[in-house]
Amino acid sequence: xxxxxxxxxxxxxxxxxxxxxxxxxxxxxxxxxxxxxxxxxxxxxxxxxxxxxxxxxxxxxxxxxxxxxxxxxxxxxxxxxxxxxxxxxxxxxxxxxxxxxxxxxxxxxxxxxxxxxxxxxxxxxxxxxxxxxxxxxxxxxxxxxxxxxxxxxxxxxxxxxxxxxxxxxxxxxxxxxxxxxxxxxxxxxxxxxxxxxxxxxxxxxxxxxxxxxxxxxxxxxxxxxxxxxxxxxxxxxxxxxxxxxxxxxxxxxxxxxxxxxxxxxxxxxxxxxxxxxxxxxxxxxxxxxxxxxx
Numbered sequence: 001x002x003x004x005x006x007x008x009x010x011x012x013x014x015x016x017x018x019x020x021x022x023x024x025x026x027x028x029x030x031x032x033x034x035x036x037x038x039x040x041x042x043x044x045x046x047x048x049x050x051x052x053x054x055x056x057x058x059x060x061x062x063x064x065x066x067x068x069x070x071x072x073x074x075x076x077x078x079x080x081x082x083x084x085x086x087x088x089x090x091x092x093x094x095x096x097x098x099x100x101x102x103x104x105x106x107x108x109x110x111x112x113x114x115x116x117x118x119x120x121x122x123x124x125x126x127x128x129x130x131x132x133x134x135x136x137x138x139x140x141x142x143x144x145x146x147x148x149x150x151x152x153x154x155x156x157x158x159x160x161x162x163x164x165x166x167x168x169x170x171x172x173x174x175x176x177x178x179x180x181x182x183x184x185x186x187x188x189x190x191x192x193x194x195x196x197x198x199x200x201x202x203x204x205x206x207x208x209x210x211x212x213x214x215x216x217x218x219x220x221x222x223x224x225x226x227x228x229x230x231x232x233x234x235x236x237x238x239x240x241x242x243x244x245x246x247x248x249x250x251x252x253x254x255x256x257x258x259x260x261x262x263x264x265x266x267x268x269x270x271x272x273x274x275x276x277x278x279x280x281x282x283x284x285x286x287x288x289x290x291x292x293x294x
Contacts, residue, residue, distance in 0.1 A: 129171030
């Protein structure tokens with residue numbers, strides 16, 4: 001599987017223009033490496049948090065252009081998942097703005113955002129375990145049930161296992177298989193933007209590789225993707241661009257390849273993150289069983 005990851009990395013990045021990842025000290029550096037033109041999704045100067053008076057995001061910025069796969073990395077507590085949830089209306093934005101296709105969507109309800117073409121896959125509790133795979137996907141298409149057959153064919157083409165096991169209960173699946181169902185359900189409403197919150201969390205290294213390959217496959221099918229990941233190196237391998245967050249602010253930005261090889265990013269973030277992720281993947285849980293999806 002690592003050979004496949006290497007092939008994806010070579011195919012996607014060998015022809016990329018050389019650039020240098022830079023610390024974000026001015027607005028011109030906020031979106032280093034972004035293509036020209038209007039972004040599909042944009043977050044500007046977001047201040048957001050879960051509790052009144054306690055801000056997790058402190059002026060965060062992000063743009064996603066059509067066809068891009070953008071990664072968000074950073075240490076624990078940096079605000080990565082909070083940023084994703086604020087884009088999807090799950091955490092209140094106190095100041096700043098979010099736009100989709102140039103239209104304001106700040107603090108819109110999640111069901112309205114789904115209707116507008118935004119999909120979200122949470123890190124945990126992301127399937128209905130008592131329902132079958134097919135029933136989970138029906139829940140994903142509840143706003144447009146007439147689209148179900150067409151969209152089921154689409155996701156089954158991306159993930160053949162789902163078509164073959166459509167009557168199996170989601171609760172009996174492995175962690176990697178449940179993650180596949182969660183991604184597929186988010187694709188049922190034909191989103192233009194997919195937000196993924198740490199899709200490789202808790203999976204074995206092999207299943208992590210499969211998840212990243214799956215993410216790239218979704219992107220190549222025409223869906224623009226924002227992925228939050230603790231497994232920073234693997235995420236940057238597949239991403240067109242990346243943002244490094246620290247204490248709720250943009251710290252670095254640039255093409256994924258440049259961030260992956262930038263000495264300061266490696267020193268401050270990648271070394272520690274890689275160690276933490278590798279330790280978590282090798283460490284059994286409290287019951288002595290292997291990681292989820294192993």
